[in-house]
Amino acid sequence: MAFESIPGVGEKTADALAELDDPETALQQGDVLTLMDAPGISEGRAAAIARGAIRQRHDDPGGLLATDQARELYDSVLELLQERAVTTYAKKRLETLYPATQGSRIEEVRATVDNALTREPTPELRAALADVAPLDTPSGLRVRERCLATTDAERYAAAREAIPELSAEVVDDGHDIEELARSYSTVIVLDEAFAGGDFSGDVRVQPDALESPEDVVPERLLAFFAENRETLLAAVRVHEASELEPPLDCDALTESLSRVDEDGTIVGDEELERLATAVDDLDAAVGTAESVANDHLRAAIKERDVTIEGQDFLSLVEQGARVDSLLARELDDAFDAALQKAHDHLTESLALTDHEAELAEHIFGGEPTFPVSRRDDAVSRLNTELTSARDRRSTKLKADLADDLAALKTPAEELVRNALELDVELAIAAFARDFDCTMPEFVGDAVDEDVADDGADDDGDTDSSEDAASTPGFVIEGGRSPILDVDFEAVEPVDYSVEGVTLLSGVNSGGKTSLLDLVGLIVIAAQMGLPVPAEAVQLSRFSELHYYAKSQGTLDAGAFESTLQDFGDLVAGADGRLVLVDELESITEPGASAKLIAGILEALDRQETAAVFVSHLAREIREAAAIDVAVDGIEAVGLVDGELEVNRSPVKEHLARSTPELIVEKLAADEDGDFYDSLLAKF
Incomplete structure (x- = not known):
């Protein structure tokens, strides 16, 4: 289809439409919702393009509104309809309705109207529709705990384009991959040559990763559902309050949405929450553990009478002993008890596993000192362990949830589309009821007699018979x-x-x-x-x-x-x-x-x-x-x-x-x- 042949579509708009997956179908159906996905196309502009495409499809020159006063009357009709729509989308979608001169277009709309007139615009439906809007496509998503690695410059460029959410790195050898594994929780290697390599850390060799980016970045799909959570839940309520048949299991969608919050973070998993809390609270917990140990030692020193004979004291000093050494001889038991209390507090406050608790033992230790102080390298190791465990757990849960949601994405889009289109029908139904409307009967064919309808039905909607009145009126x-x-x-x-x-x-x-x-x-x-x-x-x-x-x-x-x-x-x-x-x-x-x-x-x-x-x-x-x-x-x-x-x-x-x-x-x-x-x- 030559997009620029559509009335009102120029070169720039044609280029934007070409970026859609199936623009021709969207244009043929007057699909405002899909046209809005084209870059730079607003709701109003999408409605105008859809209207032009409809005219082209029906070979309808338009032009019924030949004077300003006629156009003002059309604006009045459109305003009465739009006042009865709830969503901004429906208000714009109604703009695709125009006074046609071709019978095929009029009959097309009348078929929709016949269905619309069976709708009941209840307060519950209108309230649910108030929270429905066209689905957003998340942008600017960045995942910082994973990266892509390759030795090939062309593959590097392709990776940046296909999966912009992840950092892409060029490496020379396995050593470079090892270095990346120290900085990222997961490294995804795109070169098959590294298959079977022995790497420390979470290194995955996936040569076909660029062919299925959703598997590499499940956050992409989760972000879609997270950002559109309220709209999707509102669309579920619309279907529940109407006679619309939902295109998916609404309970399954609602349950899946409960597992991810508005920023795409997995919720409801106790182990992930434990690890996230441990990472966030580690520094504070270590500081408190220090205080616990020092408080115990301070109390022990206050309660202890330490006696050192002069000759012993002189001998220790001559040997270069520090006061810490003198304390070690007298307070070994108290120091060990203080360290145990610090370790117990750290383990309990962060709910550490046995393996994590073993790493925590190295944070306080060594020769007795007062005050007790942490070992920063040990804290860093525990932090790295907790962070990696958290990220691995999060990635697994995201992948599992993304697998569940993948099958729901297309029907979820249909769910919202149905709700928005229902708002269009409800506006027409409200217009008809508020103004005691009836469907008009067209008689004769004063415009072009070669366009014949199917003839009058039982209601007499159309009459194109030869004996119909030839003089218009x-x-x-x-x-x-x-x-x-x-x-x-x-x-x-x-x-x-x-x-x-x-x-x-x-x-x-x-x-x-x-x-x-x-x-x-x-x-x-x-x-x-x-x-x-x-x-x-x-x-x-x-x-x-x-x-x-x-x-x-x-x-x-x-x-x-x-x-x-x-x-x-x-x-x-x-x-x-x-x-x-x-x-x-x-x-x-x-x-x-x-x-x-x-x-x-x-x-x-x-x-x-x-x-x-x-x-x-x-x-x-x-x-x-x-x-x-x-x-x-x-x-x-x-x-x-x-x-x-x-x-x-x-x-x-x-x-x-x-x-x-x-x-x-x-x-x-x-x-x-x-x-x-x-x-x-x-x-």
Whole structure:
């Protein structure tokens, strides 16, 4: 696959994608999670790449969102979905949903949505999802107690690249290996020539070590599980709180995770804990043992009366004896007892084995002295023994645990992936439930009739039969907009249908703009493959959505010319579009506006296009048009306490009365005289 052929992928991004193990599969599946593993690819960027790859796979040019207002509506739909997602991943994953123009993509998403609508977004599930995130790949891991050794420069370079966690050393002969064994707990020799060599220390000849680095550095796998512990445990909770079938034994994973802490250290092994404590506490324990011995000697000296006759003292001095020698003669037993107490304390406080205790005996000994002092070389030997034993024990336990976890890594990744994708489905389910959504029914095929679906199923989801309506349009029953500034439950349901080009009339504040928003939002959500906020919807699959918001005032000459050019491009465009325009007459004088709108409607009528133009000049436009323009009206029932009472659902083929007409009508009914009657007759 040529990565740079994907929309939005340049050379740098293509190089990053090439570093993935299987980028083509990830791109074909729109797999955001895998794409995020590429160097320098963030969640947002991965979502954009996945969206481009999906478009390429479905040969979907996109382009439904043809105007800024249409794009704002899409952003509103996406925001409503993302607000219902828990994880950052799901929020970004939802960005791969876009309003497609190809039926194959819409049907693909609808299949996912059908499954999502069976989900129940319970509080327990949402709480568990809060701790789920994409798995991290540990970096900067260093293992200092082992090293690699080789005589070959090329193998040395390969070792540094394959196993960067260990130091690699170039050696000339066995003597160099012996030297390394004094500095490292384990030396792994990569040259088969040293097989059978007699080395002191833990020296292992493993010529194939670079082919299975996980065996040499089990910490690599442990670091993965340690760093992702909380996410993995949260994913387990998600599966337990949902109907998802876990891809592994969750109890086995939980038990394995309990054996390693957050920094990759093995926990729960008593012998390893004993050795680690002994190494950490050795210096302090030796110091305390010294104190124990000296305290015993001090007490013994205080209690002992030492008598030396003058002749004996002179004779000893003449022989060069020190005071220590005089003490040795008198305090041999007390000195031996002091050393025993020091040794017992050291053995007991560090819980030394018999072999370790033998090494500890050499720390205090020799000729009697006061105060008693340690032998640093003996302390160093004991420290080396304890440290080596600790590291060997740790390495063995890590290797054993890594063996257990190796089979769990791939399913553990799937476990997290399932949880994250479930969050996407739960967001869709919550969207559908919060806004009383239903799956829309696509009728006809206004975009490209050569793309045929399988036909209508029992629910009538798709109808591509030859007798389906050829003129694009939509039918909305009980539609309610979720983007109004009122509680959704308070939104009045609206029924509306359009086929071809239509003028929509109605009173001010009657809901015309809100209705355009609802139509645009439903079309966008439907072509994203999503359920829509209505009781029932039938619609064409549109190639483009052109939505023009109400202008904020009369345009100057330059802006007016630019606007006309936009509509010139619009009427010259492709078939199968939906055009929504809100009060275009506000751009210039009313008389000219009516003529311009009439001309635009005539041009659109010649195309396979659906259009709704909101206008207060419906009568004037219809009179200026050379075609029979349909006019619908949002009718005001009347004025109640100075407020309009409106039927929000447009009445077909009805020119709605204006607010001024309603006010004049009310005054004519309430006031005596002919003035208001004469005004009313003008309407």
